[in-house]
Amino acid sequence: MENLEIINLWKQYDEKLEKSLSLNKKILVELQQQKAKKALKPARNYKWIAVFVGLAYIALIAYFLYHLSSFASIFINVSVAIHLVVTIIAVGMYIRQLVLINEIDRSEDILQMQQKMAKLQSSTLKVIAVCFLQFPVFATWNINFELIDKRPLAFWFIQIPIVALLTYVGIWFYKNINLKNINKRWFRMMFYGAEWNAILKSGKFIDEIKEFEKG
Amino acid sequence: MQQVQKDFLEIIDANKRIIFKICNSYCRNAVDREDLAQEIIFQLWKSWDRYDSNFKLSTWMYRIALNVAISFYRKEGKSTETVLMGDQLIEVAEEKLEEGLEKNLSALQQFINELKPLDKALIILYLEEKSHKEIADIMGITTTNVATKVGRIKDQLKQRFSKQD
Incomplete structure (x- = not known):
């Protein structure tokens, strides 16, 4: 079949559709008036729920920090403060993602818009990576001056190495949780399930877009 | 109904075949096709007031319709939040x-x-x-x-x- 024949076939398909298609004006008008909202399928608002839960959690931590600070040890205060700062950054990144999603302009050219969408989707990984930075606080909150004074060996040879290890692990995950490691076994084990599949696929789609752009 | 709504309906009616062909190319089953058609028209309407008439209408329309279709396809046909239940938006007679x-x-x-x-x-x-x-x-x-x-x-x-x- 030659090119012209293929084009003609498509034209005949178009003519067939001209005779057979009709639009339901009632639904069109409803879509315009956004009456749709009353009859919507359950909205996909998990992301907003996550933000609200995150904000409530931040408020709770801040409340405890404020009230505990006067009588808790400096180590607890600093640990909780680090946890609070990292959580604020993570929730902030998540809110920024939602704002950017709402600002997406679908009338942009296809490659540009799809690239933005895929990058936004995969940026959820960055939020997870940032959360790993608070890893060491799980081993710093229980340090106290009594431990340092009375059991220096336990402090220097057990507590500090654990803090150092968790710091190393936290920084390692922060640096390595990205789409470059998508095919690594540890990554696949860590990000397993339907929700993650969509994010991981967005990484592949970014590659597909780059390939398409090259020609 | 306002004039702007009427104008939009006319444009959609004139271009319904394009929308159907795009939906048919990106969705294998009728339910997904219907969801996608509604989503495309909803997004076209949402962007309608930003349409700059210095640009070709068909370019604007194809960009939105194809962007919505590709995103829908990547979500593997999961229905979107704008979909109305019940009647069909695009009715197809046997031909x-x-x-x-x-x-x-x-x-x-x-x-x-x-x-x-x-x-x-x-x-x-x-x-x-x-x-x-x-x-x-x-x-x-x-x-x-x-x-x-x-x-x-x-x-x-x-x-x-x-x-x-």
Whole structure:
């Protein structure tokens, strides 16, 4: 079949559709008036729920920090403060993602818009990576001056190495949780399930877009 | 109904075949097609007040429709939040082409269905006889790139039909 024949076939398909298609004006008008909202399928608002839960959690931590600070040890205060700062950054990144999603302009050219969408989707990984930075606080909150004074060996040879290890692990995950490691076994084990599949696929789609752009 | 709403309805009515063809190329089943058609029209309406008449209406429309279709396809047909339940937005009456043409059309649709989402967009625009310049504007690639890619897909298509013959 030659090119012209293929084009003609498509034209005949178009003519067939001209005779057979009709639009339901009632639904069109409803879509315009956004009456749709009353009859919507359950909205996909998990992301907003996550933000609200995150904000409530931040408020709770801040409340405890404020009230505990006067009588808790400096180590607890600093640990909780680090946890609070990292959580604020993570929730902030998540809110920024939602704002950017709402600002997406679908009338942009296809490659540009799809690239933005895929990058936004995969940026959820960055939020997870940032959360790993608070890893060491799980081993710093229980340090106290009594431990340092009375059991220096336990402090220097057990507590500090654990803090150092968790710091190393936290920084390692922060640096390595990205789409470059998508095919690594540890990554696949860590990000397993339907929700993650969509994010991981967005990484592949970014590659597909780059390939398409090259020609 | 306001004039702007009427104008929009007219444009949608005049372009319903394009919307249907895009939905048909990106969705295999009728439920997904219906969801996608509603989502495309909803997004077109949402962007309607931002449409700049200095640009070609068809370019604007194809960009939105194809962007929505590709995103929908990537979500694997999960329905969107704008979908109304109940009646069908696009109703299709039974209409057949002659047997040979119907067979070729079905082979062509099958071929399009098997393409990657970006290649699907490209071949639809080619079949709609858009110029390389307009395809490049819609896709966001160079005209040279359009020519290369269209040529490659056409070769694959010819091979498919020659095997069928």
